[in-house]
Amino acid sequence: MPDNAGRDPDEVATTLARWLATRLPADAEPGVAHVQAPESNGFSNETILCRASWQGSDGPVDRRLVVRVAPTRNVLFLDADFSIQYRVMAALADGQIGLPLPKLGWFEDDPSWLGVPFFTMDHVDGLVPPDNLPYTMEGWVVDAAPADQERMWWTGLEAMARVHRADWRGLGLGCLGERLPGRPGLDQQLDYYRAFLDWTAQGRPQPVAEAAWRWLVDHRPRRDGDPVLCWGDARPGNIIWDDFTPAAVLDWEMATLGPPELDLGWWLYFDRQFTEGLNVPRPPGFPSREETVQRYAELIGRPLADLEYYEVFSGFRFSVIMCRLADLMVGSGQLPADTDMGVNNLATQFTAQMLGLPPPGG
16 A cells, blocks of 8 residues: 555656755756655555666766655554654664664655655665565575574574664664653553554454453553663564575664563564464474573573563554554555454454454454
């Protein structure tokens, strides 16, 4: 459901070339060509791929660019702040924590160019594990040798640990805890996703999400510790991989401050959803949950607690997101109005399975 489906590629190329002329030296003479949407365009942002060229001080420059554009109508998240992902990547881009990121270009908040804010970053070559069909069912991940799968798992977790070890105060990312009401951490996230569910459900019954919410309230950990910088959408599908190691860590729109278990729980939840939830085996090279927890505690230098809680919270969060996504797909004509996807989807199915509930839809 890419928002840029209605944009004329030639008009976009002309507009981006004129915009680049305002950012580059007067004699750069920029041009933009090969404008297209990627095969898998996200629901929370519009993405435009293009090739830009200009005259640089040392000769001609030719670059493949990715243009991330704020959604024009299909707003997935409650109280979404499009600038967050750019600000987080910019803060982490100095290389101090050794996290692979795309090279950022400029952030443009003037809507006169594309109708909404946007920013650019360099294209990164590599492979991305697909969600549809999930990478646990077919493709380059399951076809890989177990040793490569193991390297992928550990290097992905090492990248996430670098995020958690980052000095978010020194990086000026305290704003992540200030944009939502409440104390940064689990309380703030629980309040946000409760409000998100109420907003997207619009009074419609959400039996699995509500059951998961009651479980979360009843089993709330007593403490969640000092907050760290959290990636937010921590999973293999948000990494560009080169030789089974991260070439770029992507998708920071869910970045927040919270316990590291928030990210690790999300990672483990998606691993389980794409295997247990689909009744397919895990890639044989992926280390076990126990090995993962032990190694991750070593990586961040502290024990991990209440991971079952954070996995259930991940199921709740994803169920809420899927409810909203179903409405967007109905609104865009991709699903019929009488679809039950909002309550019966992969997230609600596996969340029900985790909690021992009857499957949605019978």
